[in-house]
Amino acid sequence: MQRYLENELKRESEAAEQRMAHKLQRILMECALEKMHAVVEARKQERQTASQAMAKQQKYSLVVLNTGILANEIHQKNLDQLKKEKLYEMSVALDITQKENQEEAEKQLKEAEKTHQAIYGEVTTSLRETEAQVQILTQQLESMTAWKDNLEAEIEETRQSFQNYIDITFPKLTPGQADFILPFRKRPEYRDTKKETDNDKGM
Structure with a gap:
């Protein structure tokens, strides 16, 4: 009876060990599976995070690019406006x-x-005065x-009357004997001033 009990205990112990081994193996498999799922999920999360980060970076780069283009356009518009103002x-x-x-x-x-x-007025006045x-x-x-x-x-x-008087009074006088009474008169030579004045005006 004791041996039977020992055998039963042994079988139960072996069965328990087998169950424990199966359970441990199942737990290990579940852990490995969970670990594999966790790794896959972690890699998926990493890819999503990296993709999101890349998308954010691209979006930021696009914003920076658009901001730079907009800033360049604004700067160019300001330059054009300043040029127009300076030209004006x-x-x-x-x-x-x-x-x-x-x-x-x-x-x-x-x-x-x-x-x-x-x-002209002074010259005209002077000319008129000169002409006057x-x-x-x-x-x-x-x-x-x-x-x-x-x-x-x-x-x-x-002279002619006096000469007539001499001729009548002294009829016997020869020519030249009465010159002391009525000397020969030299006629002065006068220039025609009027003609010279007219000639000066014509010049």
Whole structure:
């Protein structure tokens, strides 16, 4: 009986060991399977994380690229706007300078015209005064010439009358004997001033 019990205990012990071994083997297999699943899941998570990180990096790079392009476009627009403003300022400054130069030129031209008119007026006045003086002198000269001609005529008449008186009073005098009474008169040579004045005006 004791041996039977020992055999039963032995069989139960072996059966228990076998069950324990199977259970341990199953646990080990389950652990290995779980480990394999965990590795697969970890690799999947790593791939997803890497993919997400790459997507974020690509998105960030795209944002940076778009931001750079946008910044470049904004910078170019600012440069174009600044260029337009500078061109407009230069155009306005050029217009102002041209207007100022034109106003200055017109001012100088008006001053030159005023000076010319003043000089022309002075010259015209001086010329008129000179012409008036010349006319007065011409009239005086004509009066003096007429007076001289009248005086010459009177002298000639007086000499002729005196010569007639000598001829009647002293009929026997030979030519030249009465020269001490009525000496020979030399006629002065007078230039025709009126003709010279007319010639000067023609020149």
